[in-house]
Amino acid sequence: MKNYSDFAILDNGTLRKENIEEMKKAISEDDIFDIMKRLPQGKKMFKIKYNYLDQLPKKAIYNKYRHAIYSSNDASMIFLSYMFLSQIELENIINIIEGIRYKVSRGEIENLLVLNNFPSKL
DSSP states (O other): OOOGGGOEEETTEEEOHHHHHHHHHOOSHHHHHHHHHHSHHHHHHTTSOOSSTTHHHHHHHHHHHHHHHHHOOOHHHHHHHHHHHHHHHHHHHHHHHHHHHTTOOHHHHHHHOOOSSSOOOO
């Protein structure tokens, strides 16, 4: 049985066991961020703009699949990319509807949306 703490497959590459062990020994969140800033995967992730930390993986996926739709020649990859993007877009629509329903400010609703780093318009 493979020990999954030996490696971690990320959307933008694989972390080595040494990097994971170093993160496990980290005392604070800032220490983990410092470790990630040195790694190629972390450098790529820190370029993504987000409003809330839980948006980071969704934005990374959104950017990857949006790029795949325009750059891939593989029909199955384009279809899967479209399916993932449509799921994120559905979450955006739900956030807009619930934001209006609960009288959340426009700016707060915009912060909840996962977009491609372009200003959103409601």
